[in-house]
């Protein structure tokens with residue numbers, strides 16, 4: 169084998185998979201910082217998030233694609249378009265599946281999307297901590313014939329099993345390339361987006377099943393306080409689709425919104441490393457998901473992918 173010690177490897181890796189397979193958990197483990205949003209509910213990753221892992225001989229730029237599902241409305245179609253565009257441009261695709269669930273309809277759908285892809289695809293079987301090792305062989309068998317995977321790698325993103333091995337294997341597949349980002353940069357995403365996702369996460373969590381994923385959070389303003397330079401003021405609007413949802417998000421005498429604010433503020437303070445004064449508003453905007461113009465307003469810009 170040829171030794172190639174001098175070359176630096178770098179590339180873009182797209183993580184693709186059904187909602188809830190553990191894409192964000194993987195990214196957070198690898199990058200070691202809370203950049204992608206984790207939740208028990210599907211469809212919480214709405215936008216591209218890049219996590220950058222810089223090692224001695226390589227730089228891996230991970231792209232967390234939206235959870236793919238069959239399109240039910242415009243937002244769904246939009247997400248799929250985003251994902252497809254991403255797949256064409258990256259150096260490697262990690263198709264992540266859930267070992268607990270086996271091959272489902274959602275996976276079949278992704279396999280269809282992958283058909284004809286020239287980019288190498290890794291099958292990453294996640295959540296192996298939840299199954300008996302004997303079952304793993306069967307799960308892998310069900311996927312094997314479906315696509316010419318470049319590699320098949322079982323991991324537990326949550327516990328870390330075999331994640332290092334996965335990273336080394338990825339490194340081997342990357343082309344020679346420059347260090348695109350400074351070593352200390354873990355994400356090139358604007359703080360604005362991370363803040364909106366932190367707030368969204370709290371709303372979804374505290375309202376449990378009552379509020380569907382149709383909410384969006386718009387950051388209206390991030391500004392250093394004029395009187396107190398150690399304080400950053402953040403104003404954000406939570407957009408819901410129905411009046412009834414507005415009531416739920418606000419809660420009795422504003423109790424729920426207050427809790428959302430308290431929890432989100434703590435996370436935002438960690439992110440910005442500063443005291444934060446968070447002001448939250450709730451607004452009803454009917455049927456925003458089916459209006460393409462509104463998609464743009466909320467920051468889902470196709471040309472950025």
Ligand SMILES: Nc1nc2c(ncn2[C@@H]2O[C@H](COP(=O)(O)OP(=O)(O)OP(=O)(O)O)[C@@H](O)[C@H]2O)c(=O)[nH]1
Pocket residue numbers: 185186187188189190191192193194205206207208209210211212213234235294295296297298323324325326327
């Ligand atoms: N037991 C176990 N649970 C895991 C593992 N990886 C992720 N999870 C859990 O699975 C759930 C979903 O994980 P996420 O990382 O949010 O999934 P995702 O694929 O990013 O989901 P979307 O954002 O909806 O696309 C969370 O409750 C995680 O804690 C794993 O390796 N083992």
